[in-house]
Amino acid sequence: MKKIALLTMIGALCLTGCSIVKEEDKTAPALELTKTRVQVGVNSQVDYQSYIQKAIDEVDGDLISAVQYNEIDTSKTGQYEVQYTVKDESGNESKQTLLVDVVKYFQNGIFSPLGVKADTVDNPEDVTVLVNKLHQIPEGWTPDDLEPVIDNANQKLRKEANEAYTKFYNAAKAKGIDIYSISGYRTNATQTLYWNNQVKVYGEEYASQYSAYPGRSEHQLGLAIDVSYTTQGDRLSEKVADSAIGKFIISDAYKYGFTLRYKKDKVAITNYGYEPWHIRYVGIDLATKLHDQNLTLEEYYKQ
Template sequence: MKKKPLILAAALSITLTGCALDQQTDGGKNNSEATNDTNGSSQQTSQDSTSQSSKDEEKNNTNDKDKNANGQESTEDGGDSEKNQNSSSQSIPDDKVIQVDNPESLQVVVNKKRTLPEGYTPPDLTVPDVPFYFDEFKPKKQMRKEAAHALEQLFAAAKEQGIDLVAASGYRSYERQKNVYQSNVNAYGEKEANKVSAKPGTSEHQTGLAMDLTSAQMSFKLEESFRQTDEGEWLANHAHEYGFVIRYPKGKEDVTGYSYEPWHVRYVGKEAAKQIYNNKGTLEEFFGFRPYKK
């Protein structure tokens, strides 16, 4: 596979975000490779390959966990402190990476410590009927069916209120991620590659349940300033009503492993979304999974 020197050069100078990979590899379309987030939390994925051991400390049973163990504090749009120290009292020390056993669940939790099975392709991918910043078909237009339908409702409600959201990037295949990651490894070695690209299986975009949203006002870029636009404001306040959460809230970098991404929404269903929103929480906290930490 060929390298993409220009893109990679840019990539090395920025902080990896959950969506960065996609932008970097988008070629052409200058949909901003620079998602300069709050910098912070250097996202080193842990070195070791997926160790099977604790494969199922997985209690992913959706329903009402109103527990929310910790970190009620950080507001997603609150102060600028990029690291909220009290994010978690139950951090788990080890670096184990486990493979999720419920990849098709609408509430699967995927992060750098919880990977999708190799080669996993979500079922029922479809293209939501919402505006994208490009016209032609690309795989990244897709989402799981239920998520796509919910996204259409979200867009319709936004539109009614004069909010013009634009979709940028949803599904990303395992293969695609693998190729990009490998080309980074070839070019820069594993250590550097881990800084700029997620290992295959660790991107939430591979679930088909995530979508990056932007707007014309943002020139269709994915940047933190999106939060200050009318679209970003609306999304932060209403996404949960349609079953979505802002997946990487501000102040939760230690929990999610990612910098603040006001543009990245993840479908989890209305009930879970509402609770996560009300608790100002994260998926990890909601399901009681250990935080990413470090």
């Protein structure tokens, strides 16, 4: 009887706001961001709130409006950190960091790689590696199994990619398709020359669309090759898409492990202009997935 009386007393006290039977809140709120890294334009307003996926505490409930964050200066290109923090009523705190690249945008969502920090990949030898404006090859890394391609002794690919290319080339030839390898592996020095020359001759905007910043080119992996026709003229233009080889790339390249890397409807995602001639070896499994689901490598890796 004594026990019941005591419980009744505690119950009565708690109706008036006591918290002695309430368990202590030792769990920090769950704080999640929609992304870990984003790009915003120079001098743009950052919508900090929009990157908060959720801020929920077991006890206090939704804490989105209580999330605190620092603001960044977007007047200069570069990479900045936004720290998001949220505390529950018991003082448990959660933190998340958003990396913000402040970039110079041109049309179609394409930005200049100048002033943009790239993460260095740790698996450059992996045929499925993602290299782009935000992911670079380790300095000094070069492939060690390069071979000349079947139709052009001056152009090279890594052994596995080259074997696949030979099959692709022979299949095209068997169909009577005019095919010609223009540019395969490039050294960092060659890519530096290409990039500098494109900027000098055509300007930063054009170079940002069609040329990679040194260290961020798939050609340096020994896994990419520019393929067109032998006839002189516009070998590297959108016209390639309407040619026999351009159509064969679109319909069949994946069967040999190649993906058309810079597609017309994915410009803002790949951050390069449409290049119907640039194919990248990723292996048949991944190439098939990308083809069947109409995905870029960026979408596949959610980067």
